[in-house]
Amino acid sequence: xxxxxxIQQLMNGISLGSLYALIAIGYTMVYGILRLINFAHSDIFMxxxxxxxxxxxxxxxxxxxxxxxxxxxxxxxxxxxxxxxxRPVRNAPRISAxxxxxxxxxxxxxxxxxxxxxxxxxxxxxxxxxxxxxxxPAAVSGVSIWVPILSLALLALLLFIVHRTKVGMAMRSxxxxxxxxxxxxxxxxxxxxxxxxxxxxxxxxxGIMWACKYPQINPLMGIYPGWKAFTAAxxxxxxxxxxxxxxxxxxxxxxxMTVAVLPGLSGYRDGIIFTLLxxxxxxxxxxxxxxxxxxxx
Amino acid sequence: xxxxxLHLILTVALIGVLLLVLWWADRHLGEFPLRVARTxxxxxxxxxxxxLVNGITxxxxxxxxxxxxxxGYTTALLILPLQQKQFVWFLEPQMWPFNSFSFPWYLxxxxxxxxxxxxxxxxxxxxxxxxxxxxxxxxIATFGFGEIIFVLANNLIPLTNGxxxxxxxxxxxxxxxxxxxxxxxxxxxxxxxxxxxxxxxKAVRDDEVAAEAMGVNVxxxxxxxxxxxxxxxxxxxxxxASLITTISPTLFTFxxxxxxxxxxxxxxxxxxxGSVVTGLGFAIMSEVLRVVxxxxxxxxxxxxxxxxxxxxxxxxxxxxxxxFYRRGLFGQFELSWDWVLSVLRATRGVRKWKQERKxxxx
Numbered sequence: 001x002x003x004x005x006x007i008q009q010l011m012n013g014i015s016l017g018s019l020y021a022l023i024a025i026g027y028t029m030v031y032g033i034l035r036l037i038n039f040a041h042s043d044i045f046m047x048x049x050x051x052x053x054x055x056x057x058x059x060x061x062x063x064x065x066x067x068x069x070x071x072x073x074x075x076x077x078x079x080x081x082x083x084x085x086x087r088p089v090r091n092a093p094r095i096s097a098x099x100x101x102x103x104x105x106x107x108x109x110x111x112x113x114x115x116x117x118x119x120x121x122x123x124x125x126x127x128x129x130x131x132x133x134x135x136x137p138a139a140v141s142g143v144s145i146w147v148p149i150l151s152l153a154l155l156a157l158l159l160f161i162v163h164r165t166k167v168g169m170a171m172r173s174x175x176x177x178x179x180x181x182x183x184x185x186x187x188x189x190x191x192x193x194x195x196x197x198x199x200x201x202x203x204x205x206x207g208i209m210w211a212c213k214y215p216q217i218n219p220l221m222g223i224y225p226g227w228k229a230f231t232a233a234x235x236x237x238x239x240x241x242x243x244x245x246x247x248x249x250x251x252x253x254x255x256x257m258t259v260a261v262l263p264g265l266s267g268y269r270d271g272i273i274f275t276l277l278x279x280x281x282x283x284x285x286x287x288x289x290x291x292x293x294x295x296x297x
Numbered sequence: 298x299x300x301x302x303l304h305l306i307l308t309v310a311l312i313g314v315l316l317l318v319l320w321w322a323d324r325h326l327g328e329f330p331l332r333v334a335r336t337x338x339x340x341x342x343x344x345x346x347x348x349l350v351n352g353i354t355x356x357x358x359x360x361x362x363x364x365x366x367x368x369g370y371t372t373a374l375l376i377l378p379l380q381q382k383q384f385v386w387f388l389e390p391q392m393w394p395f396n397s398f399s400f401p402w403y404l405x406x407x408x409x410x411x412x413x414x415x416x417x418x419x420x421x422x423x424x425x426x427x428x429x430x431x432x433x434x435x436x437i438a439t440f441g442f443g444e445i446i447f448v449l450a451n452n453l454i455p456l457t458n459g460x461x462x463x464x465x466x467x468x469x470x471x472x473x474x475x476x477x478x479x480x481x482x483x484x485x486x487x488x489x490x491x492x493x494x495x496x497x498x499k500a501v502r503d504d505e506v507a508a509e510a511m512g513v514n515v516x517x518x519x520x521x522x523x524x525x526x527x528x529x530x531x532x533x534x535x536x537x538a539s540l541i542t543t544i545s546p547t548l549f550t551f552x553x554x555x556x557x558x559x560x561x562x563x564x565x566x567x568x569x570x571g572s573v574v575t576g577l578g579f580a581i582m583s584e585v586l587r588v589v590x591x592x593x594x595x596x597x598x599x600x601x602x603x604x605x606x607x608x609x610x611x612x613x614x615x616x617x618x619x620x621f622y623r624r625g626l627f628g629q630f631e632l633s634w635d636w637v638l639s640v641l642r643a644t645r646g647v648r649k650w651k652q653e654r655k656x657x658x659x
Contacts, residue, residue, distance in 0.1 A: 092619070106555055107616065113605045113608075278423070
């Protein structure tokens with residue numbers, strides 16, 4: 001491999017990884033608080049991309065405005081999903097909540113198929129994203145540069161919210177011990193709602209940037225990125241936000257680099273990530289940064 | 298007569314009656330109702346085994362589509378006639394040994410058995426890493442497994458013929474094969490559920506830590522449930538391949554698992570007889586619900602038909618079930634001979650009492 005392609009592939013891997021990191025955070029935050037795998041998260045990601053698509057292509061709004069509106073609306077969708085589907089089963093057995101999550105995921109996918117159709121739509125990306133930028137000897141597309149920068153900014157904002165604000169403190173408290181937090185006078189349901197809003201907003205941002213990177217959107221576009229992001233959350237240590245970021249970058253790089261080094265395996269691309277997941281469960285189930293599971297009896 | 302003997306006799310009698318009904322149906326019903334019935338029976342095979350994991354052992358698996366894919370491909374490779382094999386693999390030659398033999402019709406049972414064994418091996422491979430941990434890792438691992446199978450089926454062209462799949466699989470899966478397998482699966486699973494293994498599974502579901510403290514080997518208990526479900530998942534996949542005579546990787550996507558999930562939730566997580574009833578019911582219901590995809594004319598209002606509406610209805614149904622009707626139709630209740638006999642006795646008692654009252658008043 002020449003230096004040129006190496007740089008290109010590295011940038012490609014980093015930008016993909018930063019998207020996985022953005023999605024993975026939504027999974028890991030919800031899991032950390034509710035111990036629930038939010039299967040619908042991957043479809044929230046798709047919803048975000050579609051909102052942006054409609055604002056740009058149908059309402060002809062400026063790009064930045066559309067993106068922000070889409071993120072806000074998707075955050076609202078995340079809160080609605082929590083309120084309508086997850087809150088009623090919160091005190092039910094865990095398996096009921098998981099089945100509900102699968103149901104919501106399937107609902108969003110099929111609602112998308114029925115309303116906007118299965119045919120992929122071409123996503124208009126802003127010109128900055130398609131411009132080619134030279135880095136050393138390599139020519140890298142604007143997407144591969146802007147996506148990591150924007151993602152890192154969002155991740156920094158998230159870390160600020162979680163560690164420096166009152167809501168963030170409440171979130172950390174709820175994820176440590178939900179009952180005690182309730183006794184301290186915190187409105188736990190509202191904190192959970194905010195968690196869904198933040199996770200969904202990040203997923204929407206990820207979805208919009210994903211659509212800039214691969215400018216074809218369809219109602220099932222969320223499934224694979226979603227599951228790989230979930231893998232990233234597990235690899236990083238589920239429940240741990242920094243872990244999800246590390247896991248995301250790792251998964252993105254592994255995915256791009258295996259195919260770059262061994263082009264013969266390109267058909268097996270998706271299989272490699274899931275095999276990595278099984279291997280991780282076998283050798284280090286708590287992930288890179290995860291603490292050993294404590295048992296409460 | 299001991300109660301167990303009575304139950305055995307009643308069960309055998311019921312199976313006999315069922316076979317007679319099937320024999321009649323096979324001769325007198327048309328192609329379409331029989332096809333729906335066979336599909337329903339295959340759902341029963343897969344759902345009953347799936348319920349053993351999700352309902353009785355309380356472990357959330359999303360794996361049936363992977364096991365069914367393993368079984369479907371195994372069966373198809375074994376029973377596809379040699380001539381058809383040469384015809385299907387026209388891009389690349391098929392790999393040895395499958396290109397050199399083909400099972401005749403009387404070995405269909407063996408093919409299904411091998412499909413089950415392959416499914417069980419798949420379950421073993423996923424189960425070992427996932428069950429070393431507590432929590433929901435099984436859901437992720439089984440989903441990942443299904444996707445790995447999908448990727449392999451698409452890429453291992455000498456073995457699976459890739460995205461094109463196989464066609465011309467002999468249709469050995471008659472009404473008797475489908476329902477016979479469904480009966481065997483139901484009996485095996487309900488016997489496991491009522492044995493000491495089954496009680497260990499229920500203990501693990503209700504409180505894993507307590508079960509372990511009481512000396513239940515949690516890992517082995519979960520593995521037993523999961524490998525059994527892998528076995529019958531494989532058998533169900535084999536039957537399905539032979540029923541629809543063509544297979545390709547897209548037949549065994551996550552939608553298959555989703556259907557089975559609806560079946561076991563609607564029937565009641567943990568109720569085997571519930572899964573039998575809803576498994577058959579689901580096959581009928583998904584035909585009936587084609588109505589919602591057809592165009593509707595309400596005088597001046599015309600609603601065009603939307604393909605895919607059924608899945609929207611099903612997913613809403615699943616969410617509503619979980620919120621408002623979590624126990625499903627049967628809850629953890631089983632249709633058992635004890636129950637049937639007690640109902641009969643009760644109705645006889647009521648009749649007797651009414652008669653006595655009538656004679657008193659007259």
